[in-house]
Amino acid sequence: MSLEIDVPVLMHAPRSVRVERIQDETPSIRSFWFSDATLHHARPGQFAMVWVPGVDEVPMSVLAIHGHSEAGLVIKKGGPVSVALWDKKPGDKLWVRGPYGQPYTVGHHHRLLIVGGGTGLVPLISLLVHLRGREITLITGARTASELLFKDWLIRESKEHNFKLLFATDDGSYGEKNQVPKVVEHVLKADKFDAIYTCGPEPMMKLVYDLARLKQCHMQVSLERVFKCGLGICAACVIGPYLVCRDGPVFSERELSGMPEFGHERRDLSGKKVPLGVGH
Structure with missing residues (x-):
């Protein structure tokens, strides 16, 4: 019996990338640069799901500059994943999938x-x-x-x-x-x-x-919210009528007007609404 796997499923599987260079941007922030044929085409505002085996998987903005062949993750040391990534060295691996989400749109504005x-x-x-x-x-x-x-x-x-x-x-x-x-x-x-x-x-x-x-x-x-899947399946990132990972993370003023939670509340890891400033 042959095992058939849909191409869209494969696209969402974490893929390993090798850290090529690390830059200290500030005393508390580092950028990690790597080659990835998909992420270096990420549009402004899109994110990747970044996985550290045995720790967790979290969303991170992709720094992809048009015309450059590398992608970057800019990390401030804080949670378990960022702490684990902070200790990476050039040559080490990390796992990514994406890019996901709706990007910024430029339009005709000058x-x-x-x-x-x-x-x-x-x-x-x-x-x-x-x-x-x-x-x-x-x-x-x-x-x-x-x-x-x-x-x-x-x-x-x-x-x-x-x-x-x-x-x-x-x-x-x-x-x-x-x-x-x-x-x-x-x-x-x-x-x-x-x-x-x-x-x-x-x-x-x-x-x-x-x-x-x-x-x-x-x-x-x-916007930033708790993302567990990044695909709009788990609904952990719901805000108003929207899912931040699928419908955002970039939203217009019209969409924001339908989000009474914006600036006031978010959902914690259990899905419970909590004041914005309360920790995870």
Whole structure:
């Protein structure tokens, strides 16, 4: 008897990749780079399911820069998977599947505001390359200067491709001494934009979303929730009428308006609704 396996099933099987290089981006964040014929074509905002055998499998944004033949995962040391990955060395293996999810869409908008916080900057870096030739203002921030992700790369890119770049730090050690939503508020008072793209801590994104609604500005937000399957089967990531892994993770302001939980609640590993700030 022959065993037949559908091609779509094989596409969702974890595949091993070998870490080719590791870069310390900040004292608490590292990027891990590898070759993968599928993930290096990931569109901005899509994610991979990353598996560490014996530990867990979690979703992570894919850093795939158009024209480059490698893909990257940018990891902040925290949970069990990130701790396990943090100890990887060049030549070690990890397992991935994907990419999954709905990406950012560029559309016809020309004057764009990009807002990133922490490792939420990762999908926006991929997006930025697709926006060249448009009028862009990018705002990003961290608690202190040493934690500003991709700072030097962004400075070089802003000079080479002529976009406005604003940094904010909580302690004032670099850029403006302020939090990112406050900087966004000041920029929106002084300027008008066709669209806002954001990714980062959800309380930050909710404040940016509220500001965008006041300005009646198109917006796209990348949400993070508990993903167990990444395929829209287990419903662990349900929010409003949507499944974040299948219908998102990128959502428009119209879709966000139908999510009363946005900025307030999420579901824990058991599926129970909990306040946004409560740990897993």
